[in-house]
Amino acid sequence: MGGQTTRFNGGNNMHISLAENGINRGYIGSFYGNAEDIEFSTHTTNTTGKIQFATNTLPRLIVEPTGEVRVKNINDDPNFIIQGNASDFKN
Numbered sequence: 001m002g003g004q005t006t007r008f009n010g011g012n013n014m015h016i017s018l019a020e021n022g023i024n025r026g027y028i029g030s031f032y033g034n035a036e037d038i039e040f041s042t043h044t045t046n047t048t049g050k051i052q053f054a055t056n057t058l059p060r061l062i063v064e065p066t067g068e069v070r071v072k073n074i075n076d077d078p079n080f081i082i083q084g085n086a087s088d089f090k091n
Contacts, residue, residue: 015039025049 008016008029015029024043033039042049042065052059062070 017043026051 008014010029012035013029013031015027015031017024018026018028023046025046026040026042026049028038028040030037031039031041040051042051048065050065051063053061058072060072062072064070
């Protein structure tokens with residue numbers, strides 16, 4: 001495929017594990033969902049880890065271990081918080 005530099009082609013439950021000093025932190029792949037799904041997840045033993053998407057090294061979108069999703073501004077104050085079925089909008 002043109003421009004492709006790396007390809008991971010595995011069987012069922014294909015995933016790339018992410019570890020730090022031998023401790024499983026998370027994975028990317030298709031492990032728990034359907035074969036056509038892509039997952040980016042913390043490892044089952046990482047019960048306190050968050051998934052963070054950052055720009056300029058600052059976390060902007062954070063998925064907490066509880067499932068809460070936070071969108072942050074530059075002052076580290078959440079602008080938009082989603083908790084379960086409820087939403088809390090802040091100015």
